Structure formats: structure tokens, C-alpha cells
Amino acid sequence: MMQQQPHGVAPDLAQLQSTMHAIELACSSIQMHTNSAAAEATLLSLNQSTRPYKLCQFILDNSQVANARFQAASAIRDAAMREWSSLTGDDKKGLIGFCLCYVMQRASSPEGYVQAKVSSVAAQLMKRGWLEFTVAEKETFLHQVNQAIIGIHGIDVQFSGINFLESLVSEFSPSTSSAMGLPREFHEQCRKSLELHYLKTFYCWAKDAAVSVSARISESGTKVPEVKVCTGSLRLMLQILNWEFQPNVTSAKAGINVFSPGVRSDLTASKRSDCNVAQPGAAWRDALISSGHVGWIVSFYAALREKFSTGRYWLDCPVAVSARKLIVQFCSLAGTVFLSGDEHMQQNHLLQLLSGIIHWIDPPDAIAQAIESGRSESEVLDGCRALLAIATVVNPILFDHLLKSIRPFGTLTLLSNLMSEVIKVQMTKRSDDETWSWEARDILLDTWTALLMPVDTSAGNTMLPLDGINAAANLFALIAESELKSASASALDEDDGDDYLQASISSMDERLISYALIGRAAVNVTIPLLTRLFSERVALLHQGRGIMDPTPTLEELYSLLLIIGHILADEPEGETPLIPNSIQSDFADTVETQNHPVVILSVSIIKFAEQSLNPEMRAAVFSPRLMEGKSILDIIVRVSVTTLLSYPGEKNLQALTCFQLLHALVRRRHICSSLVLLDSWRALARAFTNEEALFLLNSVNQRSLAQTLVLSASGIKNSESANQYVRDLMGHATKYLIELSNKSDLKIISQRPDVILPLSCLLERLRGAARASEPRTQRALCEMGFSIMTPVLVLLEVYKNESTVIYMLLKCVVDWVDGQIAYLESRETAAVVEFSIRLLQLYSSHNIGKISISLSSNLISEANTEKYKDLRALLQLLSSFCSKDLVDFSLDSDESQSTNIAQVVYLGMHIVNPLISLELLKYPKLCHDVSSNNFIQKHIDVLASLKLISSFIWQYFALLSHMLEVYPETVGRLDSEAFLHVLGTLDFGLHHQDTEIVNMCLRSLKALAAYHYKETTSGNLGLGSHATPVKDPRGDMQDGVLSRFLRLLLQLLLFEDYSPDLVSPAADALFPLILCEQGLYQKLANELIERQVNPSFKSRLSSAFHMVTNANQLSCNLDRMNYQRFRKNVNAFLVEVRGFLRTV
């Protein structure tokens, strides 16, 4: 074990040596994996020992074991960070100086990682003291570094110096700095100081170092040691250019022009490839722009490239990679570093870069060929990145113009050619591996996106120059060709696994958005092209019918529809899509609607969709996948009638039709009003009531269809005919229910599957209709509900063992009551209340004390889950009654007839409560069958049931707290069993892990106690016997409920863990509790005080208890003011005492 170093006393040599050996031994045994626990303990004690600096320096200087030196360096760092404030200024400087000297003196050491570590320790210490050192002190250190970088001590030292600056810059950059246990402001101040005073100097040092060695490298080759220095300097320069420059606030008002030419504001747009825009500001102009520095780096790279043109490996060697990265970063230079009045400055800068970069990417075909025959692709990829960087900082016109001075074509043409070449490579080699062409394609697509993405401030500013439009058109044609080719090739792929499919769909979507931008840039050409491609494929289908397999053509059509859909409209995401600007403005001169290219294209698609109405064509051609293409489904109701009737069992397609197509139609009233006039809509409604096939839709779709059809009634102007429409629509369902419930042999036939199927379908429809409650059709829906009340009760009896039907019945009632309750007149309310109570009683009599028996644990847990769902539905029913007191649209004002909602809900809860055992409120053990082979599915099931249970619990406590808060007086009248049950659940809820539930319980408690206090002070009974102590069956005195909760709450507040959000609600509950039970509170407080052994804690605690009830002029009134004061008091109290109460 490590001996601690006494202050100031220098340990003797022998001791140092023996400790060093111990450390060395530990390091090597960790490497050999022998006795590593003890070794780790040794190293840990080194790291944690007090003032280990002498020892560590000794190890660094003398140890032969590199790992030991590494550990010593990190121990210096840890100890210094820990003890920084107790070190003297000389100690601090001594440590930094030592590290720096160490790095410089051993620059040629072969163990690079030790050097790097010491260098980074020096950087971290330097940062730690940055704000306390004087300028002169910093200069001393930096002078030493500068001397090294100039190169007077040789190449190795020069490299070490650069290396140190790299560490230093990365320490000061917020995203890469190491934690020091200091606030953010410290790091921010360091960052600012470095950026303002040193960053540019460092950059110039690096630049000078690179320049100084460049000549030697150009002469000799990549093997000379100078290459290391050069690579390091280039890396440092790149790192500095990547710095997140903050606009200089003092000069901002004068200097920064947010709208300076070329700089685009949409830099945050999501990108697949990284591109950081560098904006160092005007101060850097001399270093970066005017010094001819860019020219040097471009020509340096060009010279080396020329020299090593034969060696394939060279493109990937570090110096080449760093140089290219630096050049790419220069492309993204923007902002006030360029003179704001001088547009040519940036242009010249970019041109200079581009003239170097052009050799990497032009001519595209030759380069692609070279890569395919083995040349490294890294250079062309960097070229693509450079184009992306340029596209990010300039507008499309300027972008295109750049190249014109050195080539006969514009940059857009080059971009288009380059991308075409990439796509051609992709088409010839269809492999699943991600090759360079994929990466290049993504970067180039981003480039197009950066150029074409509309800037939302000004519309239509993404116009391209004429030859740019041609370039886009050519490229788009090739893209379409390539997508079609890959579609037809993949048509017969059978097993695209679901996960992979999902991933590829989302990347496909991103790609389609970029394609659409390119396509829209040349709509005049691309829309007719797409029309032609589309009709060609359709014609092919007709010709080949019965002769050849249509699948590849179908897949091509599918892919075309996706592309067309994206070009014609942006992804709507729940909103009505708008026509994109470019499509609107580019065809402005075409007046006739019929000849409008977009119209022609749309019409041809609609025509194609219409052909699905022809049964013969349908059988031959229309597969379900094709019908899923969104753009087709945008169209007519007839198509949807057909999809619903003719594709039995295709759930996805039916869901699309019901939810996206039909449901979207009824969202706006003016669409509804034209909808209800359509013959096809009436046909749909007729089919809904008559057609067998529609009974086979699955439940969710069934519900949604009914809801949609009823909602469309809002388009009928006359209220009477709207109600009649709903009656006609739903009449078949109510009639069936009434007839069924009146059948004499109901008991016998009811359980037959062919009775259950139509019944469940109609119940789903009724539920859907009930959800479509609107003032206009309220009458008809209200009648609908009243007419099925008796049948529902009959069915509830008959199907008591058929849990799925029971649940549908309950949900149907719940949704109906929820939709109607606000409109009901008092007489109707009374009838609904009576019905609901009978329903509750019936349900309860069937289920109380019932145990399911099955051999399968799986079925048992299913049965439990269904119980939760039923109970949740019943609670929802009661909750919707609560809303009657808050929202009431009924016309009558006859108070005498009105129902006491609170009493009803308590009665309901009284019926339901016995079904909710405390066991049910706890999370039951769900994971019976861990050995199940489908482990993940099992977990998903468990999660789903947990979600169900927690939503049930939430529903329960929400209802409970609402009732206690709004109607505390009724709770006092509950019989003691029911009352205790309610409080038992509150007790449970207070210990629940969900803060919101605890919060609801606290609110309930507050309401209860406040009610009791107010009542008793005005001479009433309040909670009466519930609040007074009672004798339990064994004869012991039991506290009254309020005393029990006072104890519980104090225990919770003082000793248990809880979220800080709960302190205020807990204080709100505590205040009335204390007022009700002042005697007990005093007693409890005294007990706690007496328990303290430590006298100072004792006095602190007793004064704290005194303050809680006396500070801030707290009085005994339960008003807002007092609650607030008490909250403050409790907060102060907890801060004061909780710390020692919990630990002592």
C-alpha cells in the first residue's frame, strides 16, 4: 500500500524506489492478468493518495516500465485536480513545467502513448489554472512551445510541440473538454479567452511549421520524418478550423451581416453527411485569406499528388488525408472572414480551391473507371464532400458560375455528370455491400438538397440557371432509370426481412425527398418524362396480360408512383399537402387545365386506379401492394368501396382505406357537404348496411368506418335529414340487437360463432357511431343508445362467460355515455344513470368471487388482463359521469329533477370497488413462463400488460382524487367498510412509484383533511366517526384515519425517498392534517426530538419544528395565502433537518 507523503518533507530515495517498484509490479501484473484485484487496488491508492507529485515525477523520470509512467502521469492529473485550490502558485507552475519539459526532452521516445498522456495532462493543468495565471506566466509556457514548433530543437520536439497544442485546443473546445468538477461558466470563459487571444496564433504556428517542412517533403518523399510534423500541423489546422467560433459580440453590431452574400441560414437542415460551416470572423482574414495560404495548401497537395501519381497507396496515407480534409474544410469557410462588401473575395477563394479539387473529380467517367480497377476512392469522396461544403455556403447561381472560368461548363453540370457516373456504377454492380458509390451518391444527393432546399424566408429563390436545369433533368432521367431497374430486379426477392425492410424504407424516403427536389428543379422535363414512363408500364401490363409474369412491371409501377407522389406533393404528415412552389410557378404560362402536364400525369394515374374497378383487370393486375401506393388512394370513394369489398382479409389495405383515405375525407365540413351528395358515397353507405363482405372487416376498421360515415352527416345542412341519415345508417345494427335479445332460444344460440361474429361486428359499429357524437346528429345517436339499453343488459347476462363480447358491450356503453352525457336532459340523465347502475350491478354479480381455472398459465394471465380492461372501462364510465357536473349543454333548468351525480358515482364506485382488490392494484407477477422460446415476444407482452395495468391504476386514482376533491362531503356518508376500502387504496397509492399517482393521492388527502377541518371548526361532524379513534376487533385502540395519514405523511417526508416535485403537494396535504390533529402532531414532533442523541441536532430539530408551524405569520386558516406560506416553511424545514435525520 501507498504511504502518504507528508507535507513538504521530501521522501528519501529508497522509499521512492520501493514504491516505484510496487507500482511497476502492479502494472505488469495487470498486463499479465495475474492477481489483478490487488494490482488495481495499488494503482487506485496511488491515484487517491495525497500529494503524490514527487513520487510520480520520480517514476516518470526513472521507471523503465512504460505503463508505470502512464499511471504516474494520470495520478498527477487526478491529484492536482483534486488538490488544486490547496496548491501554491509555484507548485502549479512547477507541475505544468515539469510535464512540458518531460514531453519535449523525451520527444523521441518510442512509447508514444505515454508522451500523449503527459502532454494531455499538461494541457489539462494549464486549462485548470488558465483564469488565475497572468498573461506573462502563460506566455512563458507558450514561448517554450513555440520554440519547439519552430523546429530549432529538431523534428521530434517540433512534433511534440504540435501535439501539445492539439491537446490544448481539444481541452478548450466545449465538446471535447474533460470534466474538472467545475461549472460550465469556467469552461466557457476558457473557451472565449483562447478563441480571442491564442487560437489564431496557434494556427499560424502550425501553418509555419507545415510550410517549413513542405519543401523537404516535396523534394524527397513520404518516408522522411518531416512528414510526421507536416501531418500533425495539418491536423492541428483542421482542428482549429473546426472550432465552434462564436460571433464576437462586441463587434457584432458593426461587423456581422447576417445576410452576407452566399451564407445560407438553413444550416441546421438534417444531413446524412457531416458538413460544419467554419465562421472564424473578420480577425482571421489576414491569416486565412489574404496571405495566399489557401494557394499554398492546394498547390502543395497537387505537387505531392503529381509526384506520387504512380503509387496507389499514397491517396490513403495520413498526410494526403489530412491535407484533403483541410481543403474540404476551407470550402466551408463563410461569414465575416470575407469582406462583406466584396463578393469576389469569397468567389476567388472558392475558385482557388475548386481549381485544385477539380482534378479529384473530373473527368468523372475516367475516375470511376480507375476506381473500379483498383484505385482508392477516398479522393473522389473528399471531392464530393468539398462540393457539398461549397453548396452549403453559396447559392445555386454562384455555385454553378464558379467553374465556368476554368471549364466550358458550370459546376452544376459537373455535379450532374459526376452523380450520373456514380449511379451508372451502381446500376452495373448490383450488390448488397455498401460500396463507394453508395457513399458518394448520398453525399452528392445532400449537395443537391443543400442547393435546392427552399429557404422558407423567400419563396422561389432556388431557381437554377438554364444549363443547371438541363443538368438536373438529365440526372433525374438517369435516377428514374436506375430506380426502375432496381425495382424490377428486386420484384422477385422473396424474403426481405421486416427489420431490414423498415430501415430501407426510411432511407428510401429520405432519398425520395432529394430526388423530388432534383425533379422539381426541372419540372418541364421531368413531369412529361414520368408521364411517359408511367404509361409505358401500364401499356406493358395490358399487352402482357396472361402471357408474362406482371410482377416486375408492377414493382416498377409501385416505385414510379412513389417518386411521382414525392414530386407532386410533400409528405403531408397529417396536414393537407400544398402544391410545391416550383410546380406552381413553372407552369404559370400553361393556361388550359386539360393540357397542364401535372394534370395529365395525375389523370393518367387516376385512370389507372379506376381500372381496378374492372374485376377482370383487377384479378390479373392489381395486387394489394400496388393499391397501397398512396398517390392512387388519394382519389375516389369508389376505389375505396372496391378495396373494402374485393380484397377480403387484406388488413393493411383495409386499414389504409378506412383510416387514411376515408377518414381524411370527413375532416372538413365543406368536403363532407359535397361528399354526401355523391352517388358513390351513398353506395358506400348502402354497402355498409347491406353488404356481407363489409361485416368481415376487422374490428378497428369496422369502428372507423362507422365513425366516418356518421361524421359525414355534418355535411347535410338540414338537421332533420342529418338525423334521418344516421338513423338509416345505424338502424340495421340496433334492429339486430333488439331482435337477438328477444329470441326465445337466445341462451342456446348465443354462443354459436356465427351469432357472435355479426354481433361483435355490429357492436363495433355502434361504438364507432357513438364516437362520432356531434351536436347536429346528437338526437339520432341518443335514440340509438336508448333503444339498445335493454338488449345490452340481456346480452351482458347471456355472454357473462364470453369475455370478448362483454368488453365490447362495456366499451360501446362507455363511448356512448361519454359522447352523450353533456347533452342529456335531466329525465334522460336519470334513465342513463339507472341503466349504468344496473349494468355495474350485473357485471359485479357475475364476476365477484370468480376464479378462472385452466391448465394454461398463458390463458389465466389473458383472463386477468381482460379483467383489467373491463374494470378500466367501468371506471371510464364513472369518470364520464363526473363531467356532467362540469359541462352541461342540456336545455332544461329544472333543478328538482336533476340527479345527484356525486352520489351516483360513489354508488358506482361502491359496486366496483370490491372487484378491485388491492392485489389487482399491485403489479402482478406476469412473467410466468420465462423458458418460453419466444423470449422477446414474451417481454413485449409483459410490457403491454404493464402499460394496461398502469393506465388502469391511473384511471382509478384520477377518479378517486376527483371525487374526493369535488365531493368530500359524500365520502363522510359512506359506510365504514367502503370508507376503509377507499382509504386503503389511498394508502397504497401514496407508496406507488409513479409520482403522478402519489400526487393525486396527496390531493385527495388534502381535500379530505381540509373538508374535515372546515366542517369541525364550524361545529359540524365532518368525517364523523371515521376520524375518531376506534377499537379494533382485538380491543386495541386504532387511530382515526386522519391521524394515521398524518403519521404516514411525516414518515414519508422525513425518511423516505421521493421526487422533489412532491414536496409542495405533500405540504398542502400536511397542513390541514396538522390542523385537524394538532395534539398528535405535537406528540410525534416531541418523540422525534427526544430520539436525537446529539444535542446540537436536538436543538436544531426542535427549532425547525417550531418554525414549520410559526414562521411566515402562518395562521390557522385554510386559504391560498396560508398554503403558500406553509409550503415555504416545509421546504425550509426539510432543507434544515432531512439531511441528518436520514443519516443519523
Add this chain to the structure above:
Amino acid sequence: MSDEEHQFESKADAGASKTYPQQAGTIRKNGYIVIKNRPCKVVEVSTSKTGKHGHAKCHFVAIDIFNGKKLEDIVPSSHNCDVPHVNRVDYQLIDISEDGFVSLLTDNGNTKDDLRLPSDEALLTQIKDGFGEGKDLVVSVMAAMGEEQICALKDVGPK
């Protein structure tokens, strides 16, 4: 199973049919289905497609309602499946005989004595204990495809 097996009988006799055809797409989780000639309860339904332009198929995972065994089936969603007629009747439990049979009281006052207690120990004790404590017990008997079994137990308490 072939289609001949469930021809529609005359109306008066319809209640006696053991299974009914129903489109696979309409069978939901918690519904019933016949797999390998056994009545089952569906615990999981998923749909998949054969090829990109093929039709949907339903994949059912179901549990035999009598013996608790797991069974699976794949059916094109537009085709019909057999759905068992599962009938449940409540009886008052009068007696448990020593040879493992129960004696049940039917609605019309007769007794039904042909039903065995479940063989599983845990289930057996649940019933025996309840009966032993002198509770008034009602048992639900589930019948499907010619088999019968006690499926639930309810304490109606002393009236």
C-alpha cells in the same frame, strides 16, 4: 380439415354443429379457432405476405382450451377457418365424489354426474378447498367439439 365436414344441417339442428366456417381475417386475438382438430383460443395473430405482390396470410398462435397445449397455423386471410362452438353452462356444485367425479345441479332440477374433476393438482385443490369450506359454489362448464371441462369457479356466498 375438408369442407364436407361442415355442411349446413337443417335449421332445427343447427345448434348441434360443432364448428363453423369463418374468414381467417376476422378471427382475432382471444377468439376461438380449430387447429389440428382441437378447439383453441387464439393468443396471437400476425399477418404476413408471400412475396411483394402476394396476398396476406394469417399466422395464428393458439392454446388448446382443454389441455393447454400450444398450436400454430398459417391460413390465407381470405380463406375460411373452422371456429369451434364453445358453449358454457353454469351449474351449482352439489357434491364431489371420492372417485373424482362431481355432481352438478342443472337448471331444470336434474343432476349431471358425468363430469370429472380436473386432473391437475392445483386446480383440484382450488375446487376441493372451496367446497370443503362449505361455500356455495357455481362452476362454469365449457364444452366444445364433444369435450367438456370445468373452466371457472364462483363463490355465490350464503344467500
